[in-house]
Amino acid sequence: MVLVIVLILLVIGSVLFHFMSPWYLTPIASNWGMIDDTLTITFIVCGFVFVVVNLFMAYSIYKYRYRKDRRADYEPENQKLEWWLTAFTTVGVIAMLAPGLIVWGKYVDVPEDAMLVEAIGQQWRWTYRYPGADGVFGTVDTRNVSASNPFGLNPDDTNGQDDLLAGGAEVHLPIGGPVKVTLRSKDVLHDFYVPQIRSKMDLVPGMITYFWFTPTKIGEYDVLCAELCGSGHYNMRSRMVIEEEADFQAWLQTQPTFAQLLAGVGGTSGGTPIEQGEQLAKDQGCLACHSLDGGAGVGPTWKGLVGKNETLIDGSSVLVDEAYLRESIVNPNAKVVKGYAPIMPPAQLTDDQLDALMAYLKSASG
Amino acid sequence: MSIFSTLSTKPWVAERGYVSDSHGFGLPTARVFLSVFLGVVTAIFGLLTAAYFIRMTYADWQPLPVPALLWLNTAILILSSVALQWARTSARHQQADRVRRGLLAGGALAFAFLVGQFLVWQQLGSLGYFVDTNPSNSFFYLITGLHGLHLLGGLVAWLRASLRLWRGAETDKIRMSVELCAVYWHFLLLVWLVMFGLLLVT
């Protein structure tokens, strides 16, 4: 009888947990309320089946518990009952599938007037591109990627000259209009994931994928990676900022175009060297691997880094001074600290940027 | 009895008390074994073909030139199959001498085919078509390699049957071996023709 009670308690407990748990969908910030509705329908249908079948099972176990003087019934099958159950199940399945497919139909159908933005993934940082005044992206090729052309744009494509290239820290979007997010990756699979907008899609090297949504709530949202992409996967972060059109336009103005980048102008924001360095550390994705609080990471923490004596992979030891740090940023796999894998991409920075980053690193080291 | 009527019998009434004389379906077990195994091999080459077709649609695909030697190899493989078929029919008629000759010819020709395939690889290599030069090359090497491995496995079985025959085993005793070898050869010939056709068409 314990079993019957436990089964009933588990059913009741599960239902109560569902209604009382504080852990549920994050407040939605996009037009995909329909996804939540489909989820609710599915919860109702499945919850009903879960409760009824399990309670019926518990009742059967109670009613037909072993008694010496009784024999079980002999009933090889009952076609009528089986047909009814099949029909009933089919109806339930259709009730869940039909709305799901209708919403999926909307999901794959991108509105014509959707604004374009491109998210580019690489181990383990994000960067973003806007099509600029002409509203058309220039063509890209991973083969074009170099220090002076980190986005891999085709330099001969006129459509690309006015493309706006944003650093990795933030992607800004205006509220209210549909956005088509095109996605590409320079190295491995990634997945652009913001729980509040519900929609997401993998980034696949060698092809361009996409999804769309309409931002409906002003605010800042964490961007995460949802497809295992290697050591720093869990920390591949960025921020998505949803704001009024005017604010968005103002922010957009501060982003350099591809033409500017080729000409070597623009790119650095104002502020003290330390502030600039902090911005760079975010844009370049340094913090995906290097923690600031001494916590374990894919690479050594920056806390207390300067002045430390570290043992290298080859057994020799090195004093972490400015010279070593500068070398390790530009040519990171020359002298790797023991216990870490040689997987840091060489940073491609101008001298000014390197100075700013060093300033920030020293202040973060404390 | 068709599979559907089998599956719709009600075992608690229709067959109550019934007992048959036979075990299972009463077919030669080795033949059933081979059929199932051929199903598995079909899955391997079927999936490769599917992957081939998908990969072919991408931009960087460049067709591989077909070396003339492949035509000769194909002819050799066909002859090999024919020889084994001859051995198979002869085994049914208990003509030990012909079985011996057929088996030997079949095996030798299959071996010649493998050597021929290896020469094709060398030829392509000397022309600069390495396994990583283009996906069409990669697939060619992969498919011919896997096909060759399967044929090599067949040759091991062929060797065992032949040895037994030479040691003086009765034709009757190795009839099944010869038959299975022949079936396996025909199957690998079919696989090869499909794969070769794939190469020619694309």
Next chain:
Amino acid sequence: MALTDVTHDAQDFAPPAEVEEAEVYHPKTWLGKYVFSQDAKIIALQYSITAMAVGLLALVLSVLMRVQLAWPGAVSFITPDAYIQFVTMHGMIMVVYLLTALFLGGFGNYLIPLMLGARDMVFPYVNMISYWIYLVAVLILLASFFVPGGPTGSGWTLYPPQAILPGTPGSDWGITLMCISLGFFVIGFTMGGLNYVVTVLQARTRGMTLMRMPLTIWAIFTATVLALLAFPALLVSAIMMSLDNLLGTSYFMPAIISLGQQLDHSGGSPILFQHLFWFFGHPEVYIVALPAFGVISELISVHARKNIFGYRLMVWAIVVIGGLSFIVWAHHMYVSGMNPYFGFFFATTTLIIAVPTAIKVYNWVLTLWQGNIRLNVPMLFAIGFVFTFINGGLTGIFLGNVIIDVPLSDTYFVVAHFHMVMAVSPILAVFGAVYHWYPKITGRMLNEGMGKFHFWMTFVGLYCIYYPMHYLGILGVPRRYFANAGANGLPDWFPESAQMVNVGITIAAIIVASVQLVFLYNLYYSATRGKPAGGNPWGATTLEWQTADTPPTHGNFGKELPSVYRWAYDYSVPGAEEDFIPQNVPAGKGTGHAS
């Protein structure tokens, strides 16, 4: 290679079931009897023990992962790299090297010949080789822990490009060893699997028609067919990825700039790999689930003393599920970037599978209805299975319905779902089966007290682990994360309370994991000190309980093979003396009649 042995046995025109007891080869040496044995029962035990040993390792890995999730950074050797290596090895071992090997190599070997009334598998020698190749596969897999860089950390899905690029641990040695090990596994399994299929087709005893076979055999048979057709996809994709890795081909590799370096690959498609992988990966789910279905049907019928309800529909459901499992694979790829219009097709086929699956659940429950239910340990596990399977099956409807999968994919909802449906459920079925058949294997009953303790702690514990986990997933917590808090702290939607859930889950996991020691001790203890069981302690109808000796000797049935006169589920037949009639009892006095 397989063909070699075909010809080896080729002179046997007669099906091997006709083999006389006197002709069964009995090895004289200890080594031949217990190590290089060709007896399916010994091979079954070898498979089971190896699988459980490597499964224990995977269990330890999962506890280490849970510790990191509950108390991030508390154990210094769990680095971000080590964590994803644990994730990968845990998944791969559990799915392939434990469950597949245990259900097919273990239960398949033990039960197929016995339940069908055969002396042994049709090709005992191939069967033996199959195990040794499996062992080699396991050893190669374990070796990857000791090579430079350690085992691969690419997730059990082994997706390229990351699997073979330096940003993922084990991208040099680990992934290569994994592919080699899988290759061995597939070859070894194919040799065993051919045996199981041909034995079912050919070696059934007199009167054992297809529709008189126990559902366990139907399920293992279908699962084996699926495995034979699905594993080639894994083999092919592993070979192609290894070529990409070692010879620089571009099957799956597009142009890539990896950690600042341009690679030589170009034009390949990572999605092609995913299609091949899941063409194997989805049937794999049913390779594990179907044998569990079969075993549970057996257990429920025997211990409820009632025929399985709707036997024919159960058989049809197994076959239909098996067939459909080959056209649903891309439901694992809804957000992979494949053509989004595929979503319509695969969502529909996936939800169609819900119908035969639901029918199986109804029929189990309806078998209990009007039964005479003995709540012994195997039955407890069987009911535990049905309960968790209902839960796991229903959450599958969420993920199969393409649009709902979009927010839930790659979150802990997925982790909770697949553990519920293909980890918790099958392992409960395994435990139930072990408690059920242990008396036949050893001649002694497993200790009931320890068994009940094991059941309660495991069943309730596992539910406490995985039920709350769904809600972490709905909240949005991504899977395969070393830590939720990165350098910038927790995501802003991640409440502190959710971390408490993680702690709770970890505590439950540690308890459940340690309780398994009781089970292992019970296996050891009862082998010599358990209550003697006799030949048929449960009063079951199927042939394995009707052997002359318990444990059955090599050759299974003594001098003469049994003949089968009835289906496998004649329980509580009206008018019969006993509440069960074994399959080998002819119609006559005392057997009543049912219709």
